[in-house]
Amino acid sequence: MIVRIEEKGAVVLIEVKEERLDAHNSGEFKGQMLNLFEEGKNNLVVDLQEVRFVDSSGLGALVSGFKNASARNGNLKLCGLQPQVKSMFELTRLHRVFEIFPGAEEALASF
Amino acid sequence: MKEKIQVNIKVPNQTRYLGLIGKIGEDVARTLKRYKGDREELAYHINLVLTEAMANAIRHANEGDPDKEVHITIAIMGKRLNIKVYDQGQGFDICTLPTPDFKSLDEHGRGVYIIRSLMDKVTYRKLKSGHVLEMIKTLH
Numbered sequence: 475m476i477v478r479i480e481e482k483g484a485v486v487l488i489e490v491k492e493e494r495l496d497a498h499n500s501g502e503f504k505g506q507m508l509n510l511f512e513e514g515k516n517n518l519v520v521d522l523q524e525v526r527f528v529d530s531s532g533l534g535a536l537v538s539g540f541k542n543a544s545a546r547n548g549n550l551k552l553c554g555l556q557p558q559v560k561s562m563f564e565l566t567r568l569h570r571v572f573e574i575f576p577g578a579e580e581a582l583a584s585f
Numbered sequence: 586m587k588e589k590i591q592v593n594i595k596v597p598n599q600t601r602y603l604g605l606i607g608k609i610g611e612d613v614a615r616t617l618k619r620y621k622g623d624r625e626e627l628a629y630h631i632n633l634v635l636t637e638a639m640a641n642a643i644r645h646a647n648e649g650d651p652d653k654e655v656h657i658t659i660a661i662m663g664k665r666l667n668i669k670v671y672d673q674g675q676g677f678d679i680c681t682l683p684t685p686d687f688k689s690l691d692e693h694g695r696g697v698y699i700i701r702s703l704m705d706k707v708t709y710r711k712l713k714s715g716h717v718l719e720m721i722k723t724l725h
Binding site for chain 1: 600601603604607625626629632633636637640643644687690691692693694695696698699702
Protein backbone atom coordinates (compact mmCIF):
# COMPACT_ATOMS: atom_id res chain seq x y z
CA MET A 475 0.00 0.00 0.00
CA ILE A 476 1.64 3.21 -1.14
CA VAL A 477 0.52 6.51 0.36
CA ARG A 478 2.22 9.88 0.52
CA ILE A 479 1.69 11.63 3.83
CA GLU A 480 2.40 15.33 4.13
CA GLU A 481 1.70 17.75 6.96
CA LYS A 482 0.06 20.96 5.80
CA GLY A 483 -0.09 23.06 8.97
CA ALA A 484 -2.74 21.55 11.25
CA VAL A 485 -4.02 19.21 8.54
CA VAL A 486 -2.44 16.02 7.17
CA LEU A 487 -2.78 15.32 3.45
CA ILE A 488 -2.81 11.62 2.51
CA GLU A 489 -2.37 10.90 -1.18
CA VAL A 490 -3.31 7.32 -2.02
CA LYS A 491 -0.89 6.13 -4.70
CA GLU A 492 -2.73 2.96 -5.64
CA GLU A 493 -5.03 2.17 -8.53
CA ARG A 494 -7.31 0.10 -6.29
CA LEU A 495 -8.50 0.58 -2.72
CA ASP A 496 -10.05 -2.81 -2.00
CA ALA A 497 -10.24 -5.78 0.37
CA HIS A 498 -6.55 -6.45 -0.30
CA ASN A 499 -5.10 -3.15 0.93
CA SER A 500 -7.89 -1.39 2.89
CA GLY A 501 -6.80 -2.94 6.20
CA GLU A 502 -3.31 -1.51 5.81
CA PHE A 503 -4.76 1.87 4.85
CA LYS A 504 -6.89 1.86 7.99
CA GLY A 505 -3.77 1.12 10.03
CA GLN A 506 -1.91 4.04 8.47
CA MET A 507 -4.73 6.40 9.44
CA LEU A 508 -4.81 4.95 12.97
CA ASN A 509 -1.09 5.74 13.34
CA LEU A 510 -1.83 9.38 12.51
CA PHE A 511 -4.68 9.50 15.06
CA GLU A 512 -2.36 8.06 17.70
CA GLU A 513 0.11 10.88 16.97
CA GLY A 514 -2.72 13.34 17.66
CA LYS A 515 -3.25 14.23 14.01
CA ASN A 516 -7.04 14.35 13.76
CA ASN A 517 -7.65 16.49 10.69
CA LEU A 518 -7.08 14.55 7.49
CA VAL A 519 -7.60 15.09 3.79
CA VAL A 520 -7.55 11.90 1.71
CA ASP A 521 -6.69 12.56 -1.92
CA LEU A 522 -8.04 9.76 -4.15
CA GLN A 523 -6.95 11.29 -7.45
CA GLU A 524 -4.97 8.22 -8.51
CA VAL A 525 -7.53 5.69 -7.30
CA ARG A 526 -9.56 4.25 -10.13
CA PHE A 527 -11.42 1.59 -8.16
CA VAL A 528 -12.91 1.45 -4.64
CA ASP A 529 -14.89 -1.48 -3.23
CA SER A 530 -17.01 -1.76 -0.07
CA SER A 531 -14.02 -2.46 2.12
CA GLY A 532 -12.20 0.61 0.77
CA LEU A 533 -15.30 2.62 1.65
CA GLY A 534 -15.31 0.91 5.06
CA ALA A 535 -11.72 2.04 5.72
CA LEU A 536 -12.68 5.65 4.91
CA VAL A 537 -15.76 5.39 7.17
CA SER A 538 -13.51 4.08 9.93
CA GLY A 539 -11.15 7.04 9.45
CA PHE A 540 -14.07 9.47 9.43
CA LYS A 541 -15.50 8.04 12.66
CA ASN A 542 -12.10 8.10 14.38
CA ALA A 543 -11.45 11.69 13.31
CA SER A 544 -14.92 12.82 14.44
CA ALA A 545 -14.56 11.06 17.82
CA ARG A 546 -11.38 13.11 18.37
CA ASN A 547 -13.06 16.37 17.36
CA GLY A 548 -11.29 16.31 14.01
CA ASN A 549 -12.50 15.66 10.49
CA LEU A 550 -11.67 13.55 7.47
CA LYS A 551 -12.42 15.11 4.09
CA LEU A 552 -12.00 13.72 0.60
CA CYS A 553 -10.82 15.11 -2.71
CA GLY A 554 -9.89 14.05 -6.25
CA LEU A 555 -12.65 11.47 -6.75
CA GLN A 556 -12.78 9.99 -10.25
CA PRO A 557 -16.35 9.77 -11.65
CA GLN A 558 -16.78 6.01 -11.11
CA VAL A 559 -15.38 6.28 -7.59
CA LYS A 560 -17.77 9.15 -6.86
CA SER A 561 -20.68 7.04 -8.06
CA MET A 562 -19.78 4.45 -5.39
CA PHE A 563 -20.26 7.09 -2.70
CA GLU A 564 -23.63 7.96 -4.21
CA LEU A 565 -24.74 4.32 -4.46
CA THR A 566 -23.98 3.79 -0.77
CA ARG A 567 -25.23 7.30 0.25
CA LEU A 568 -21.80 8.11 1.70
CA HIS A 569 -21.64 11.34 -0.31
CA ARG A 570 -23.96 12.71 2.39
CA VAL A 571 -21.48 11.81 5.11
CA PHE A 572 -18.15 13.01 3.72
CA GLU A 573 -17.24 16.52 2.65
CA ILE A 574 -15.94 16.00 -0.89
CA PHE A 575 -13.81 18.58 -2.74
CA PRO A 576 -12.51 18.68 -6.32
CA GLY A 577 -8.86 19.11 -5.35
CA ALA A 578 -6.51 19.05 -2.34
CA GLU A 579 -6.15 22.84 -2.16
CA GLU A 580 -9.89 23.39 -1.69
CA ALA A 581 -10.09 20.57 0.86
CA LEU A 582 -7.13 21.93 2.88
CA ALA A 583 -8.48 25.48 2.78
CA SER A 584 -11.84 24.32 4.19
CA PHE A 585 -10.40 23.55 7.65
CA MET B 586 -25.59 -14.94 -34.19
CA LYS B 587 -25.58 -14.58 -30.41
CA GLU B 588 -22.29 -13.48 -28.88
CA LYS B 589 -20.95 -16.22 -26.59
CA ILE B 590 -18.04 -15.72 -24.22
CA GLN B 591 -17.03 -17.92 -21.33
CA VAL B 592 -14.14 -17.23 -18.99
CA ASN B 593 -13.17 -19.81 -16.41
CA ILE B 594 -10.58 -18.97 -13.75
CA LYS B 595 -9.26 -20.55 -10.54
CA VAL B 596 -7.09 -18.61 -8.13
CA PRO B 597 -5.76 -19.24 -4.61
CA ASN B 598 -7.99 -18.05 -1.76
CA GLN B 599 -6.06 -14.77 -1.31
CA THR B 600 -7.10 -11.14 -1.70
CA ARG B 601 -3.98 -10.37 -3.78
CA TYR B 602 -5.82 -11.87 -6.78
CA LEU B 603 -8.84 -9.54 -6.55
CA GLY B 604 -7.28 -7.02 -8.93
CA LEU B 605 -6.50 -9.66 -11.54
CA ILE B 606 -10.04 -11.05 -11.58
CA GLY B 607 -11.56 -7.54 -11.57
CA LYS B 608 -9.41 -6.58 -14.55
CA ILE B 609 -10.46 -9.65 -16.53
CA GLY B 610 -14.10 -8.74 -15.84
CA GLU B 611 -13.48 -5.19 -17.09
CA ASP B 612 -11.88 -6.46 -20.27
CA VAL B 613 -14.87 -8.71 -20.96
CA ALA B 614 -17.16 -5.65 -20.71
CA ARG B 615 -14.93 -3.65 -23.08
CA THR B 616 -14.85 -6.47 -25.62
CA LEU B 617 -18.63 -6.97 -25.99
CA LYS B 618 -19.71 -6.57 -29.57
CA ARG B 619 -23.20 -5.18 -29.33
CA TYR B 620 -23.44 -3.45 -25.95
CA LYS B 621 -24.97 -0.02 -26.43
CA GLY B 622 -24.74 1.38 -22.90
CA ASP B 623 -21.84 3.06 -21.10
CA ARG B 624 -19.04 0.50 -21.44
CA GLU B 625 -16.79 2.04 -18.80
CA GLU B 626 -19.64 1.98 -16.30
CA LEU B 627 -20.39 -1.67 -17.11
CA ALA B 628 -16.67 -2.48 -16.80
CA TYR B 629 -16.57 -0.88 -13.34
CA HIS B 630 -19.73 -2.69 -12.24
CA ILE B 631 -18.45 -6.11 -13.34
CA ASN B 632 -15.11 -5.42 -11.64
CA LEU B 633 -17.01 -4.41 -8.52
CA VAL B 634 -19.39 -7.37 -8.21
CA LEU B 635 -16.51 -9.79 -8.91
CA THR B 636 -14.37 -8.10 -6.25
CA GLU B 637 -17.19 -8.07 -3.67
CA ALA B 638 -18.26 -11.68 -4.31
CA MET B 639 -14.70 -12.95 -4.31
CA ALA B 640 -13.76 -11.06 -1.14
CA ASN B 641 -16.78 -12.64 0.61
CA ALA B 642 -15.78 -16.10 -0.62
CA ILE B 643 -12.17 -15.62 0.55
CA ARG B 644 -12.86 -14.11 3.97
CA HIS B 645 -16.17 -15.64 5.04
CA ALA B 646 -16.94 -18.82 3.10
CA ASN B 647 -13.34 -20.10 2.83
CA GLU B 648 -12.45 -18.48 6.17
CA GLY B 649 -9.20 -16.98 4.88
CA ASP B 650 -7.59 -20.41 4.34
CA PRO B 651 -4.80 -19.71 1.77
CA ASP B 652 -4.73 -23.35 0.64
CA LYS B 653 -8.30 -23.21 -0.59
CA GLU B 654 -9.32 -22.00 -4.03
CA VAL B 655 -11.86 -19.63 -5.51
CA HIS B 656 -13.33 -20.59 -8.87
CA ILE B 657 -14.94 -17.91 -11.02
CA THR B 658 -16.84 -18.13 -14.28
CA ILE B 659 -17.95 -15.15 -16.33
CA ALA B 660 -20.34 -16.00 -19.16
CA ILE B 661 -22.01 -13.84 -21.77
CA MET B 662 -24.75 -15.37 -23.86
CA GLY B 663 -26.29 -12.73 -26.06
CA LYS B 664 -27.65 -10.13 -23.64
CA ARG B 665 -27.31 -12.28 -20.56
CA LEU B 666 -24.36 -11.82 -18.22
CA ASN B 667 -23.85 -14.64 -15.74
CA ILE B 668 -21.14 -14.58 -13.08
CA LYS B 669 -20.54 -17.49 -10.71
CA VAL B 670 -18.19 -17.52 -7.73
CA TYR B 671 -17.56 -20.96 -6.18
CA ASP B 672 -16.20 -21.35 -2.67
CA GLN B 673 -14.99 -24.47 -0.85
CA GLY B 674 -16.23 -23.52 2.58
CA GLN B 675 -19.02 -23.68 5.12
CA GLY B 676 -21.05 -21.11 3.25
CA PHE B 677 -21.92 -17.45 3.61
CA ASP B 678 -25.38 -16.83 2.26
CA ILE B 679 -25.47 -13.19 1.27
CA CYS B 680 -29.09 -13.53 0.21
CA THR B 681 -30.18 -13.71 3.87
CA LEU B 682 -28.40 -10.52 4.94
CA PRO B 683 -30.49 -7.39 5.57
CA THR B 684 -30.13 -4.12 3.66
CA PRO B 685 -27.66 -1.91 5.54
CA ASP B 686 -28.89 0.96 7.65
CA PHE B 687 -27.22 3.88 5.89
CA LYS B 688 -27.51 6.16 8.90
CA SER B 689 -25.60 3.88 11.27
CA LEU B 690 -22.22 4.45 9.51
CA ASP B 691 -21.19 0.84 9.94
CA GLU B 692 -17.80 -0.07 8.44
CA HIS B 693 -19.14 -3.33 6.99
CA GLY B 694 -22.18 -4.65 5.16
CA ARG B 695 -22.12 -2.58 1.96
CA GLY B 696 -20.67 -5.28 -0.32
CA VAL B 697 -23.81 -7.38 -0.48
CA TYR B 698 -25.96 -4.30 -0.99
CA ILE B 699 -23.72 -3.29 -3.92
CA ILE B 700 -24.05 -6.72 -5.56
CA ARG B 701 -27.82 -6.69 -5.16
CA SER B 702 -28.10 -3.14 -6.50
CA LEU B 703 -26.08 -3.82 -9.64
CA MET B 704 -27.28 -7.30 -10.62
CA ASP B 705 -30.82 -8.44 -11.50
CA LYS B 706 -30.80 -11.80 -9.77
CA VAL B 707 -28.53 -13.17 -7.03
CA THR B 708 -28.71 -16.72 -5.63
CA TYR B 709 -26.51 -18.79 -3.34
CA ARG B 710 -26.66 -22.59 -3.56
CA LYS B 711 -25.04 -25.52 -1.83
CA LEU B 712 -23.04 -27.92 -3.99
CA LYS B 713 -21.36 -31.26 -3.26
CA SER B 714 -18.28 -29.48 -1.95
CA GLY B 715 -18.81 -25.83 -1.17
CA HIS B 716 -21.25 -23.31 -2.58
CA VAL B 717 -21.85 -21.13 -5.59
CA LEU B 718 -22.96 -17.51 -5.69
CA GLU B 719 -24.66 -16.82 -9.01
CA MET B 720 -25.28 -13.29 -10.26
CA ILE B 721 -27.28 -12.58 -13.40
CA LYS B 722 -27.86 -9.38 -15.31
CA THR B 723 -29.55 -8.59 -18.60
CA LEU B 724 -27.44 -6.19 -20.66
CA HIS B 725 -29.26 -3.58 -22.70
